[in-house]
Amino acid sequence: MNGAVDLPLGQADLTFRAAGDTLVRRTLLTSGVRVLSERVPGSRSATVGFWVAVGSRDEHSAESGHRATYGSTHFLEHLLFKGTPQRTALDIAISFDAVGGEHNAITAKEHTCYYARVQDRDLPMAIRVLADMFTSSLLDPDEFESERGVILEELAMAGDDPADVASERFFEAVLGAHPLGRPIGGTPDSIRSATRDAVWEHYRANYRPADLVVTIAGAVDHDAAIAELEAALGSAGWALDEPGEPVARRATAAPALEAPTPITVVERPTEQVNLILGVPGVVATDDRRVALSVLNTIFGSGMSSRLFQQVRERRGLAYSVYSFAPGYSDAGLFGMYAGCTPSKAPTVAALMRSELERLASHGVTADELERAAGQLGGAAALALEDSDTRMSRLGRAELMLGEFVDLDEALRRVSLVTADDVQSLAADLAAGPYSLVAVGSADESEFHAVIDQPAIRSDVA
Template sequence: MVERHQCKNGVRVVLEPIKSVRSVTIGIWVLTGSINENERNNGISHFLEHMFFKGTKTRSPQDIAEAFDSIGGQVNAFTSKEYTCFYARVLDTHKEYALEILSDMFFNSTFDEAEMEREKKVVSEEIKMYEDTPDDIVHDLLARASYGQHALGYPILGTDEHLQTFNPDTLHAYVHNNYKPENIVVSVAGNVPAAFINDIDNYFGSYQYEGERHIVEKPAFIADRISRVKETEQAHLCLGYPGLAVDADNMYSLIIANNVLGGSMSSRLFQDVREKQGLAYSVFSYHSSFLNSGLLTIYAGTGKNQLSKLRTTVADTIASLAENGLTDKELKNSKEQLKGGMMLSMESTNSHMSRNAKNELLLNKHQTLDDMIAEIDAVTHESIKNVLAEVFSSEYSEALIAPDNQ
């Protein structure tokens, strides 16, 4: 049972006691990511994520690292298009200590200029590493091809040019504008009493950051084509179709349809592209949901001389699926795969913490596992065909990285 609490300043807390484990995972989620940036500060959300580990008023970067190592805990963070998360997983006996360190990082990070210059070098290398991975960077190109100049098309890492402009003042200003209490969810799952909410309230329940309200306009899907010439052994192709927002009623229909399209080894794309024709080693599809939009992505990598055949095969697979829908066997198997994956993922406190945080942050509601299984079971051939018609009736966007112009 998920306990929900709202602090007097607007910070929300969700806590799920799980008595069968000895661990606790604590996550601080902020409703800000690259979608809240502009052309001048793209990458600042991700850089901030790094800088929260680089020293507080009373702890050095090494102190923070040693604090978690000394209790056998794990601490990490990540940035997405729409949110940033800082989290720690520790033994239940160390939950108060972990909360104190996370709150110290959250409220008391100094953004020391010397540390900042060192960390810029680290993030610069991260950007270069990403650029050297064409099967990763092609997905960023697809976001730009799908959304153009809208912030949803920005890369999460930003660029080295933007990175070099950041200073302590720009970081503090971004925090005060975006890390406002109403944008914060603290999520806890594990062997922890409900009364732990009071400890969280003591740290997070009274602070105030004032800033301008950031309203993100719904992006238009522009179906552009972007290609980049790069010395690679393969041509890396991504296709994008407009998907569904995170709160869409027919979300499970699309998830099941995508699973059949390219979400597993038994999927149609995997069988048609790889197993039957040997056109690619890696081929898959996935759906990304955002607050007011979504994107269905198809990826495959192939030899440049096989690119035309790959395009035709993918197009034929999509056309067959959209026209005929799923077989009875595909619908049944996909439902069981989805339910099995959902249940297996819930065996860790980190998964519980993440699911509860996203539900609170993005949907402001919580479903039980039984509720979700009932929604999966309610998916029909008709609902699948309807969502396929909605997604594949539009023009698609395309991103390509290849060793020469294709």
């Protein structure tokens, strides 16, 4: 494959070879269902995922003019495993356990995925069971109440993890009222107040042929998989001969964000302060995402990164320290995390900011660029040994990016990133505005010196 392959929503069929001599096929069914597969030579297993481009950001508050659906996405992730007219929850579990398979679901801010990994001979079964779950969940009222308790326990577990709390509050601090700033799993209040009728409405409004994307990677015969899928969807009552168009991809224009919250302190009686300092980032489709991956690798990914060397190796101020850069359709973040004793937190926060500004002011070296390319390439190649990663790559390509990028093309794009690209992007990030979140025994006044200092100019060369 030379270059990326565009995935136009309206194109019925695409077939092409990708790095490693894999065969990628994409088919748009008459009903609007999209099916993508990547056949990997020598593979004896396959991972299949059923996706919808609906996540926590798509839920409604009672004030929005719609029925309140906060927490519905997370509820559905649980409830689709709880039974259909054809299968009980135990039947679903036994289907995969009996063949040594794995099955689970992921709720994210912009999508939900139900997936299974099985031996090649069990792929038809996995398609049938996932299709039944996806189309025909009962959302049984008794199971609904049971899962309410399970989800509340899950949220309580996350609430006991100060790193999770810091992450949730960081999104809220940077993104404010933007829907991406809300917790993925909902809040205890939203889960307690959720109704079965609201979740059912959310299910029926978003789990339709136009929304469904099925991705399969590994040992897969594309035509056979489509035949199995159409049989399963048809038996569920879906009108597969009725013409339909897939839902449009999300808009990528970044909205104006409200002023971020500069400092958030969540008091906890912990031995460490879990600290995140960061700024708004770039969206997932931004041309600078490749430069951002290089920047993030040099700055805060791995033991040779600048943050690790400055904070842990040279000063011994933290055990865990790194940076991260999630990107979504219309917003992004860049954050720096460390866990440290309370007395060291102001120093660590100051080091984080000064290191980012040093990167913006002085740039990166040729050796750092070369190491980053090697690190990114090696990590990507190792990840693609797993059919789960390939299945997820297909889903992300179809739902968000609108293009398929294989390993060779990804490495080519990384090789084109220059030191000037990284420094320019670092300058944009370092210009702020900064938000700081500290969870633990921390004093807000100690962080003002970090947040209140003037940001460097965004045109630093």
